[in-house]
Structure formats: structure tokens, C-alpha cells
Amino acid sequence: MSLLDELYQDVILDHYRKPRHHGELAVADVVQEGINPSCGDELTLYLKAEGGRLSAASFVGEGCAISQATASLMLGAIVGGTREDAAALSAAFQRLIRGEDVGRDLGDLEALAGIAKLPARVKCAVLPWKTLDEALARLPEAS
Ligand code: ZN
Numbered sequence: 821m822s823l824l825d826e827l828y829q830d831v832i833l834d835h836y837r838k839p840r841h842h843g844e845l846a847v848a849d850v851v852q853e854g855i856n857p858s859c860g861d862e863l864t865l866y867l868k869a870e871g872g873r874l875s876a877a878s879f880v881g882e883g884c885a886i887s888q889a890t891a892s893l894m895l896g897a898i899v900g901g902t903r904e905d906a907a908a909l910s911a912a913f914q915r916l917i918r919g920e921d922v923g924r925d926l927g928d929l930e931a932l933a934g935i936a937k938l939p940a941r942v943k944c945a946v947l948p949w950k951t952l953d954e955a956l957a958r959l960p961e962a963s
Contacts, residue, residue: 831893831931836885841878841895848876850958854951856943861887865951869959873902879948886932886941891948893929898952907956910949917945 845866854863861883868876877899879891894913898906913929916922919936935945 825934828931828934831928832885832889835889835892839879839888839892841892841899842880843878844880845876845878849960850955852951852955852958854947854954856883856887856947859884859887859941859944861944861947863887863891863947863951865891865948865955867955867959869903873900874898874906875900883947884941884944886935886944887947890932890945893932894948894952897927897929903956903959906952910952910956913949914946917942 844864845868848866848868850865850867852865852867854865855861861881863879863881863883866876866878867874877895879895881888881891897909901909909926909929912922912924912926913932916926916929916933917936932945935941
């Protein structure tokens with residue numbers, strides 16, 4: 821394993837052990853559940869929007885390190901941004917995880933790029949983003 825791989829592994833383990841934006845939101849505009857039956861990962865995503873921005877978001881869930889760390893990394897990247905930014909990031913991440921060219925810097929999320937080579941785990945990394953896509957589609961237009 822190269823030093824770079826180890827660094828990326830550290831990012832994933834760190835977010836798995838100390839997930840950011842973890843817990844239920846008392847007041848949310850959308851609560852969306854997602855399940856990845858092939859691994860048993862479960863996720864509930866909470867989104868709150870204000871003035872076109874995702875003012876708060878969080879998750880609770882159970883599952884493998886990849887699914888839970890991805891949720892933590894994802895929320896860190898979308899909270900405070902616009903819903904359009906979140907949708908664009910989701911599309912870009914899903915290209916990254918399929919091993920396709922993304923054409924932009926995804927920051928800490930690139931720690932997950934190696935999963936493209938692990939087909940059995942791709943659904944784990946994609947679960948939080950699919951759940952986000954569904955949550956964004958249900959977010960009221962005015963918020
Ligand atoms: Zn999993």
C-alpha cells in the first residue's frame with residue numbers, strides 16, 4: 821500500500837469513527853431513508869433548506885465503514901451550499917465512483933476514489949448520494 825493509499829484510508833476510518841453531522845435534525849424539511857440491501861447499509865438523511873441553501877443536514881445510520889464515512893464526508897461537502905451545488909456534487913461523485921473522469925477537484929471525497937476498483941463496495945459509497953438525490957427531489961421549491 822502506498823503512502824497515499826494509507827492517507828486516504830485514514831480519512832475514511834476517521835469519518836467512520838467520528839462521523840460529522842451525525843444525529844437527527846429536530847426540524848427538517850425532508851427526512852429520507854436509504855437502504856443498500858447488498859451490504860445491509862441503512863441511512864436516514866435529514867435536510868433543512870433556507871434561502872436556497874442547505875442550512876443544516878445530518879444523518880443517522882448503520883452499516884459498513886464505507887457507507888457511514890461517505891455520508892459524513894458528503895454532508896461536510898454540502899452543508900451551507902446551494903441545493904444545485906449538492907446535486908452537481910452528487911453527479912460528480914457518482915462519476916468518480918464509476919471510475920469516470922470528473923473534471924473537478926472533489927477534495928476529501930477523493931479518498932473514496934479507490935472504491936471504483938471494488939465493485940462490491942460501490943453501492944456502499946453511492947448509497948448516501950442516491951439518498952441525497954431523492955431528498956433533494958422532495959425538498960420544497962420555496963425553501
Ligand atoms: Zn456497505
